[in-house]
Amino acid sequence: MVACREANGLEPDTRTFGPQYHAPEDLNEYAKTVIKFYDEGGQQSFMKAQCMHCVDPACASACMLGAFKKREFGIVTYDADLCIGCRYCEVACPYNVPKFQWSRAAPKMVKCELCNHRLAKGQQPACSEVCPRQAVIFGKREDLLTEARRRLAANPRYVQKIYGDSDGGGTQCLYISHVPFEKIGLPALTAESTPTLQRSIQHAVYKGFAAPIALYGVLGAVMLRNRKKEAVTS
């Protein structure tokens, strides 16, 4: 969390424990990643939340000018110049990831961009670099899936499932856990990505913009005919 904050130049969130501590209660305008502690019925676990970098990201599907876009390495990036702050991405994201700078007069969206500025220099994301026990690792999706399968097989304590393999249409941030995924904040999603239904309706209606143009022609034609009829009767 500290490495993430420093790498991304975010101000500390001191609202919870005062000025000495960066202690965000969840992902927010000060935190692109946060470690949550789960403790229930004798089961304990840590959960690292950040952008899932979906294979088919809902935020990018929602964004009017493409401020959110899926780019190199599959990273979902943010470009403030194309953002008008409408927050439709927040409505869209099934993981509740993009955050808005509510406290600012000139706000931006805040979300993990997988330290793309570090990747460009050949470095790793800050969070995986500083993790001493490989709880957070960085790599190609296939390699991560292989490693996840290996860890699942090696330890039957894990729920025998890789979250993000197909959930929500697949994500590039993958999880394995010994606690049921829903309990640590990963929603049960089908293999169909969330923007699919909306997109299929939208594209069926507006394919090639033919339907609106046809409707416009029909409306105009009907109105012309009605006007002529009226001219005759009066």
Add this chain to the structure above:
Amino acid sequence: MNTQTQAQPIGGRIWTKPFRALSVLFAVGALFILVRLATGLGQITAMNDGYPWGLWIAFDVVTGTALACGGYSVALLVYILNKGKYHPMVRPAILTSALGYSLAGLGVALDVGRWWNVWRVPVFFWHWNLNSVLLEVALCIMGYTFVLWIEMSPAFLEKAEAIGTVPVKRFAARTRPVIEKALLWVTALGILLPTMHQSSLGALMLIAGPRLHPLWNTGWLPLLFLLSCLAMGYAAVVFESVLASWLFKRQPDRQMLAGLGTATLPFLVAYVWLRLYDLAARGQLGALFAFDRYSIMSLTEFALFLVAGFILLSDARRRRLGDLFRAAMLLMLAGSLYRFDTYLVAFNPGSNWSYFPSVTEILVTTGLVAGEVMLYILIVKTFPILTLEKRDVAYHH
């Protein structure tokens, strides 16, 4: 008796007591708008990262534009279904639509965080994301607002021709025929654009996927929004006409208003039928009668629609101004609640989030509505919009 009288300015004093009261509300709203611009959205609204859209989107934009569908629904009746006798209703309906959509536009401009970038949405066409339903809604609403003011412009030009200085008169006399010639195709656009964005306002929330409650989450949302906004449009015209006739002490054309009441019925019935059919087809009728808060909200929507429909079914009740007015209000309320529910109640980002609009957020909305009403009064008193008979004229049917 010739009921096809010309539209006339109402005349009379502008700065009346109710107008002064409205201006206070407007001033309070304007003050908090300034605070919002200076300090950001977090200070004066209750919106948060769980509920990124609040009252301003759900009411000012989504509900506001649906209530401003009078111009759309009346244009459909007059120009497409060729019911020429409703022609006197066109101008007042277009005016309230133009004001309603302008208010919605202002509402959006205040709601978006990076408002100084808004102009880029229509201009940066090479960046347009054609997957974005919001892009379509934004472009359509911007375009339609422009179309509505063009449709209104002959009324302003008529006045300018009558009272303006010589160059103004000349300009108006030259411009008006050009606009009137193009008006047919502008009006056709004025039917096409709301058909597109009112349905898309329903499609918008589909992207929330599993976070939208199943009672509202259906692929039929676009059609349900479209059907209900048309019914609301007629209801809003009835509501405004009755109110204007009371306020300005004129006699409304009861027969015409009763006819508008009838016009709501096909849309109202189609909406209720489709909503029920869809719930049944998706096996959600159980959820409808679960009597949790979602079920109660849905049932309330249904009840409002059905009571309004029941009143409007009888010809005798449609002709009674009080009944008609009540039915119109219920119908407007029903469609508004459906939109509030879809955007706020049905949306569940997780139990750790909650939203209820803050006082200042509400004051901004009331300020904007007050401003809209003030403009309406100002315009109908000054320009030829309303066709209302004086009350002292004997009135028989």
